[in-house]
Amino acid sequence: MSINSQTLFDTPTTATPPHLHNPYLPFITIPPSMVALSKPALQHLSKPTTFYVPLIDLSKRDPKTQLVKACEEFGFFKVINHGVPVEIISELESQAFKFFSLPLPDKEKAGPPDPFGYGSKKIGPNGDVGWVEYLLLTTNTESGYQKFKSIFGEAAERFRCVVNEYLIAVKKMACEILEMLADGLKIQQRNAFSKLLMDEESDSVFRVNHYPPCPESQESNGRSLIGFGEHTDPQIISVLRSNNTSGLQISLEDGNWISIPPDQTSFFINVGDSLQVMTNGRFKSVRHRVVANSSKSRLSMIYFGGPPLTEKIAPLASLMKGEDSLYREFTWFEYKKSFYKSRLADNRLGLFEKIAAS
Ligand SMILES: O=C(O)CCC(=O)C(=O)O
Numbered sequence: 015m016s017i018n019s020q021t022l023f024d025t026p027t028t029a030t031p032p033h034l035h036n037p038y039l040p041f042i043t044i045p046p047s048m049v050a051l052s053k054p055a056l057q058h059l060s061k062p063t064t065f066y067v068p069l070i071d072l073s074k075r076d077p078k079t080q081l082v083k084a085c086e087e088f089g090f091f092k093v094i095n096h097g098v099p100v101e102i103i104s105e106l107e108s109q110a111f112k113f114f115s116l117p118l119p120d121k122e123k124a125g126p127p128d129p130f131g132y133g134s135k136k137i138g139p140n141g142d143v144g145w146v147e148y149l150l151l152t153t154n155t156e157s158g159y160q161k162f163k164s165i166f167g168e169a170a171e172r173f174r175c176v177v178n179e180y181l182i183a184v185k186k187m188a189c190e191i192l193e194m195l196a197d198g199l200k201i202q203q204r205n206a207f208s209k210l211l212m213d214e215e216s217d218s219v220f221r222v223n224h225y226p227p228c229p230e231s232q233e234s235n236g237r238s239l240i241g242f243g244e245h246t247d248p249q250i251i252s253v254l255r256s257n258n259t260s261g262l263q264i265s266l267e268d269g270n271w272i273s274i275p276p277d278q279t280s281f282f283i284n285v286g287d288s289l290q291v292m293t294n295g296r297f298k299s300v301r302h303r304v305v306a307n308s309s310k311s312r313l314s315m316i317y318f319g320g321p322p323l324t325e326k327i328a329p330l331a332s333l334m335k336g337e338d339s340l341y342r343e344f345t346w347f348e349y350k351k352s353f354y355k356s357r358l359a360d361n362r363l364g365l366f367e368k369i370a371a372s
Contacts, residue, residue, distance in 0.1 A: 078197045220315070
């Protein structure tokens, strides 16, 4: 069972300008539809149970069995000794903070996110909102950066270079993980998953989220606002790195929400819907969300490794061993079209499950 939107409630809170000195003044108007969690609900849902985030040390000789187990049990794990240079991560983070500290009208010149560019509060086209502002970029180098030239000037080029360096390193790590997973599943073709990210036409995206601090008491009567509503990632694999501000939560199979302690030196990996389908449900696409932090800014950077638009997504034959496919085949393009019509919290794979369709 996973938690549904009835355990959340809409907050008809209107703007209550809280802090005259709040550096995030443009954020103080809370849209009426912004979702908040009551304190008791949060405490109940984020039980400090005995859950430990699976920890994978990529410098160890053979973590494939651990990797497979983590993907089967939670669809979520943390990697250390990942080989992504700290300097690249720090530079990208500082460039991103620099961008988000610009006045709102300047940032808006890099918007709207149609689908790439700067966005604030609105997530997607179907009414989802969160206490977040973000940059959404394609991983195909050039497109999208024109929007930044007018505000970043010369710095736009440097920003593009740092994003590229970061993406090269993170994609390499993601592909290594996918290859170890294929090994762990005894798939002959080691690159069965990774080749989709390596493909020149790979439809991967990069997102930088900034969650300004959101003081609980005055803005929402002790309720904590949702920074990014619950959802699963549609692609194959997501690689998330954040600064040391908490907020990320994952949903366990029993519906409990677990807060994930931040760790700026590590990466967190999510299994996406497409990998769930390719493994015929053996790997779990993890449901997750972000709760706004009351005192500190959170900055997260996520690489979403996706397949080419024309790629057919279906369980790999070598994993079926006589089982029936749980999903009807679809192209990544069809899946994208379908999830762009949905809300964040919807069970978007549901439409492609064979049982649901019959
Ligand atoms: O910001 C985070 O930590 C996670 C955000 C997220 O889930 C997303 O952008 O899809």
